[in-house]
Structures are given as structure tokens and as C-alpha cells.
Amino acid sequence: MNPISSLAFVLLLTVFPTQILCQTPLIEQACGYTIYKVLCLETLLSDPGSKKATTLKEIAVISSNHTENKANEIYTQFTNLKNSAAEGDLKQALFRCSDYYLSVGDVLFSANFHLKWGNYTGVKEDMTKATVRRQMCDEVFQGKPFKSPLSEATTKLSQMQNNAESIINHLKP
Known part of the structure; x- marks a missing residue:
């Protein structure tokens, strides 16, 4: 350690x-x-x-639910920022990230559904989709004179998802 x-x-x-x-x-x-x-x-x-909880699967579901909740929280924050931003590049970036995070929340909801039913292939596919969509939001801010106002929150979400996936990977199919 x-x-x-x-x-x-x-x-x-x-x-x-x-x-x-x-x-x-x-x-x-x-x-x-x-x-x-x-x-x-x-x-x-x-x-x-x-x-x-009495099983590792229950813990995995709880961890995955927290990840989904964090994604939905970030979606709400991007939406609120988008709605209050002045017209321009920042507003467009916030608009795109808001859309991406709506999708991230939906995909993580789907992953949780698959997890509860033991469809680990579906979970992994959805977790990969969520990662790609999070990264698409990050790319929106690359090369801009401003950075994402939610970069700390999105980094935390990435870490939470990594944790959930690590626990899920130890479940017996």
C-alpha cells in the first residue's frame, strides 16, 4: 500500500x-x-x-447505482449551466455535454438492469458506451480557451465507474 x-x-x-x-x-x-x-x-x-448486503453482487449493484446517480447529477449540472450561459462557444460546449451526459445516464441505467439480471456481457458493453460518451464530452473542451466547469465531477464519475466495473469483474457469471 x-x-x-x-x-x-x-x-x-x-x-x-x-x-x-x-x-x-x-x-x-x-x-x-x-x-x-x-x-x-x-x-x-x-x-x-x-x-x-450479503453478496458481492449486491455491493456491485449499489456501486453501479451510485455511478448512474452521479452521471444524472452531472447531466443536471450541465443542463443548468447551459441554460444560464450566454450565447457562444461555451454554451455550445455545455449543450453538447448535456446531451452526452443524458446518454451516459441512460446507458448506465441499462448497465444496472443487465447487472441485476446477471447479463455481464450487456453490462460490459454498456459501461464501454458510457465511457465513450463521457470522453466525447471531454473532447468538446479540447483546444478551447476554457475548460469544462465540471471537470472535477466528471473525473470523479470516471473513478466511480472504474470502481463499479472492478467490482463487477469479480462476480461469478
């Missing part, structure tokens, strides 16, 4: 000792599969359903 991960884990252990040391071995197992472990722990420990 690298020093930053160790520090983050110690901080989490200090803040959430009962939640981490008791009743969360499944969450710890799931987050152990991920690259963004701290984000995984933050996401799952804040969800009461994950503490009641």
Missing part, C-alpha cells in the same frame, strides 16, 4: 472505526478490487444498503 493510501485508510479508520472494523468485510473485499479504494469506501460506507 502506498503512503497516501495508508494515510487515507488511517484517516478513514479514525473517522469510521466501527463501520470499517465491524460489519463491513464485504465492503472491504469489494473495495480491495478497486483502484480508487478511498472513494469506494466513501461511496459504499455512506449507503445503508451496502452495510446490509
